[in-house]
Amino acid sequence: MGTGLSGLSWVCSSLFMRAYAHKDELHSLSRDIWSNPELAGNEKHAHDRLVRFFSQDQTWTVQSHYKLPTAFKASWGPVSGGVGDPVLNVGFLCEYDALPGIGHACGHNLIAEVGAAAAVGLKAALENQTELPVPVKITVLGTPAEEELGGKIELINAGAFADIDLVFMAHPAQQDASFHPCIIIEEMLVKYYGKASHAAAYPWEGVNALDAAVLAYSNISVLRQQLKPDWRIHGIIKHGGEKPNIIPAYTELEFYLRTPLLKDLCDLKAKAEACFRAAAGATGCQVEITSPTPTYYNILPNATLASLYESNGKALGIHFPEQPTSFCGSTDFGNVSFIVPGIHPFFYICTDALNHTEEYTEAAGAEKAQLYTLRTAKALSMTAVDVVCCPDLLKKVRDDFRLAKLKQKEEKNQNCEKEKRPN
Numbered sequence: 001m002g003t004g005l006s007g008l009s010w011v012c013s014s015l016f017m018r019a020y021a022h023k024d025e026l027h028s029l030s031r032d033i034w035s036n037p038e039l040a041g042n043e044k045h046a047h048d049r050l051v052r053f054f055s056q057d058q059t060w061t062v063q064s065h066y067k068l069p070t071a072f073k074a075s076w077g078p079v080s081g082g083v084g085d086p087v088l089n090v091g092f093l094c095e096y097d098a099l100p101g102i103g104h105a106c107g108h109n110l111i112a113e114v115g116a117a118a119a120v121g122l123k124a125a126l127e128n129q130t131e132l133p134v135p136v137k138i139t140v141l142g143t144p145a146e147e148e149l150g151g152k153i154e155l156i157n158a159g160a161f162a163d164i165d166l167v168f169m170a171h172p173a174q175q176d177a178s179f180h181p182c183i184i185i186e187e188m189l190v191k192y193y194g195k196a197s198h199a200a201a202y203p204w205e206g207v208n209a210l211d212a213a214v215l216a217y218s219n220i221s222v223l224r225q226q227l228k229p230d231w232r233i234h235g236i237i238k239h240g241g242e243k244p245n246i247i248p249a250y251t252e253l254e255f256y257l258r259t260p261l262l263k264d265l266c267d268l269k270a271k272a273e274a275c276f277r278a279a280a281g282a283t284g285c286q287v288e289i290t291s292p293t294p295t296y297y298n299i300l301p302n303a304t305l306a307s308l309y310e311s312n313g314k315a316l317g318i319h320f321p322e323q324p325t326s327f328c329g330s331t332d333f334g335n336v337s338f339i340v341p342g343i344h345p346f347f348y349i350c351t352d353a354l355n356h357t358e359e360y361t362e363a364a365g366a367e368k369a370q371l372y373t374l375r376t377a378k379a380l381s382m383t384a385v386d387v388v389c390c391p392d393l394l395k396k397v398r399d400d401f402r403l404a405k406l407k408q409k410e411e412k413n414q415n416c417e418k419e420k421r422p423n
């Protein structure tokens with residue numbers, strides 16, 4: 001598939017020249033975010049740095065603290081908003097939250113760089129173009145809190161995606177992949193309430209909440225033997241007591257439950273709840289089970305965008321292995337993919353290290369990740385150019401989106417009544 005305007009070579013040369021002009025600045029942007037890791041919802045430094053990055057070019061209109069304290073929006077192009085408005089609004093997403101203790105072990109500093117670079121590349125390609133089929137606007141959204149809290153879900157609910165027509169981002173991983181569905185995730189917070197007592201003098205007076213936590217953990221470990229291979233349940237004890245000689249009156253566990261299908265998540269939740277309640281029953285504790293953050297959905301495929309991304313990526317030297325990535329994580333981009341047609345490819349960053357390890361943190365800050373990061377950004381920009389220049393491709397992208405949603409709706413009809421996913 002080619003571009004609809006003046007051919008791929010024009011686009012490539014334009015994008016490449018401008019993107020290379022910004023390469024040191026883009027590396028310094030991601031390196032700065034990498035050097036100042038901030039947890040979900042607290043990304044003040046990253047927010048300010050990205051806001052400065054876009055504000056220095058006055059053709060961007062920048063809104064800091066956009067709908068969330070550490071989200072931002074940068075827009076370029078015609079103002080849209082009327083009914084029947086023909087403006088095509090292309091969105092790029094930047095993530096920038098880090099992990100506790102190990103910094104940017106998921107490479108979100110590079111996601112910020114890819115989003116910024118791809119937006120700058122698209123702007124470079126479109127600036128001064130008068131022959132576009134429809135006027136194009138670019139929106140960069142800074143979307144905080146992916147590792148927890150679901151920043152994109154809050155932004156969806158606040159209407160931040162309402163006028164966006166297409167959405168692009170990319171995530172560092174172990175290999176390049178134009179599409180991977182990721183899996184649905186729901187968090188469970190489990191609190192046990194017992195009764196304190198002197199652990200040596202009057203143990204019979206106590207109700208041991210740590211025993212409940214340990215039994216719950218063991219119950220889940222046993223349950224795991226009987227789960228389907230692509231289901232996941234894993235957790236930690238967040239609060240395990242205060243002192244060995246005080247029978248713990250309160251403990252707290254946090255578990256992540258994941259399945260590829262929503263109907264399976266309902267089954268897994270029921271099984272997990274039975275484990276947690278059994279532990280309460282065995283120890284005489286009270287139990288409280290909540291799901292404090294919204295469910296992250298699987299990513300809807302968009303075959304047209306994925307195929308364009310692959311063609312563009314291959315033209316830039318990206319190798320897409322036959323064997324799909326085994327990455328089994330989750331992302332709040334899944335929820336975005338139900339609202340707006342988009343893609344979330346994975347990209348290699350020149351390391352064999354695995355996400356969420358100190359080795360990956362090191363790789364995400366390294367100079368050698370830059371070539372892969374900027375190449376990914378270029379492939380995204382080129383994909384966006386293809387679509388904005390060719391109304392037929394845009395129609396196919398929209399048809400794919402509708403079809404994918406329809407297929408999910410069929411699956412949804414088999415689900416339990418707790419279904420919350422949008423139509």
Ligand SMILES: NCCC[C@H](NC(=O)CCN)C(=O)O
Pocket residue numbers: 106146147148149171185187296328329330331
């Ligand atoms: N509580 C949500 C966890 C999301 C997390 N996401 C990733 O690791 C991939 C993208 N950063 C996960 O554990 O899957």
